[in-house]
Amino acid sequence: MSAAGSLFIGIVGSLLFLISVFAFSQRNWKGGFLWLLIGAGLIALLTYMDKPSANLLR
Numbered sequence: 001m002s003a004a005g006s007l008f009i010g011i012v013g014s015l016l017f018l019i020s021v022f023a024f025s026q027r028n029w030k031g032g033f034l035w036l037l038i039g040a041g042l043i044a045l046l047t048y049m050d051k052p053s054a055n056l057l058r
Helices: 003-025 029-049
Strands: none
Touching (some): 003 029
């Protein structure tokens, strides 16, 4: 994984985590869990795409 890709994934992951924490603080349990699931899926997708062998254009 590249350093820039890891940084980007970390920033995106932390922002989605903060959004889910805010939803939980507003007693929106379904929204908080939804944001956590979306965040985990997006982190998994971005991590896969950052691998050198995952060149989707070839």
